[in-house]
């Protein structure tokens with residue numbers, strides 16, 4: 001059973017103060033991108049985890065891996081144990097950079113939830129799966145749902161956003177990842193010492209720009225409160241962000257907690273040009289082109305394509321905005 005899962009960029013990320021539970025209240029607009037991970041699960045003699053691709057040497061293969069935690073969450077939901085569910089082999093094919101602010105671990109968690117519940121014929125509703133996803137991490141529900149969505153709460157409460165148009169992105173991967181909690185802490189520290197104003201405006205205008213399909217309009221509005229914290233921890237990101245715009249992108253921002261930088265481009269052709277120029281600028285490890293929005297976690301049919309006809313739910317649910 002194979003599932004493909006998208007990465008994400010936060011087109012807009014407004015971070016509120018820290019809550020009593022340690023999480024920050026967010027208002028964010030997620031967009032799922034065509035850069036994906038693939039999760040394959042099968043019944044096996046004994047449980048094992050295999051990782052290939054991006055960050056294969058650093059991704060944990062034990063119970064710290066979010067895909068394993070999906071087994072625990074499913075077992076808990078069924079009021080049983082992982083041992084009772086039986087051994088499984090989980091194989092991750094990673095295209096999403098590890099600790100890159102693009103929700104790679106969340107993608108694998110969402111993919112494992114969908115793949116295992118399909119393999120074990122658990123017949124879970126979309127709402128149940130999304131609720132279980134929220135237990136695995138704030139970004140995991142979005143990895144399941146995909147498309148474009150407004151996220152509130154700690155990012156797990158989602159409302160779909162209308163986007164009929166495709167946007168084209170160039171992604172600059174950094175040499176090393178950044179820890180998400182570390183970046184939130186750094187933002188708190190910066191706010192404590194200097195109270196920097198929120199870098200981002202209102203999410204409504206971002207949603208309108210997405211609905212318009214005009215990348216120039218969107219480029220004026222993309223923003224991320226975590227960017228100053230990521231740049232504070234990795235000052236070299238300033239150069240990367242500048243280089244993307246010099247290479248012809250309309251605008252750039254740090255994706256989520258970083259350090260991946262995402263550059264919005266005019267169209268597909270421009271994205272290829274920007275990626276070629278950025279590759280030559282020596283400001284990042286790797287450059288990728290991606291587009292969005294794309295659907296969330298989807299079962300891949302044996303012929304290799306994603307299941308178009310009968311996904312367990314409509315990956316592009318009715319639109320609530322704009």
Ligand SMILES: C[C@@](CO)(OP(=O)(O)O)[C@H](O)COP(=O)(O)OP(=O)(O)OC[C@H]1O[C@@H](n2ccc(N)nc2=O)[C@H](O)[C@@H]1O
Pocket residue numbers: 010013022023024025026028100101102103104106136137138139140153154155180181184255256257258
């Ligand atoms: C920053 C964002 C933006 O979408 O993405 P990434 O950059 O990680 O991809 C997310 O908020 C990351 O979500 P996710 O990676 O699922 O985080 P979680 O596992 O839920 O939380 C990890 C830690 O991040 C911090 N955290 C997370 C979410 C939130 N709303 N406030 C927080 O302060 C907390 O310190 C928490 O212990």
Ligand SMILES: Nc1ncnc2c1ncn2[C@@H]1O[C@H](COP(=O)(O)OP(=O)(O)O)[C@@H](O)[C@H]1O
Pocket residue numbers: 058059060064065066067092097098099100101102103104105106108109177178180256257258
């Ligand atoms: N399946 C997984 N893929 C990548 N990282 C994972 C996975 N499971 C657990 N992790 C851990 O989660 C951390 C954050 O990874 P990731 O989700 O890729 O980053 P981000 O939160 O920045 O989007 C990594 O440093 C890694 O130790």
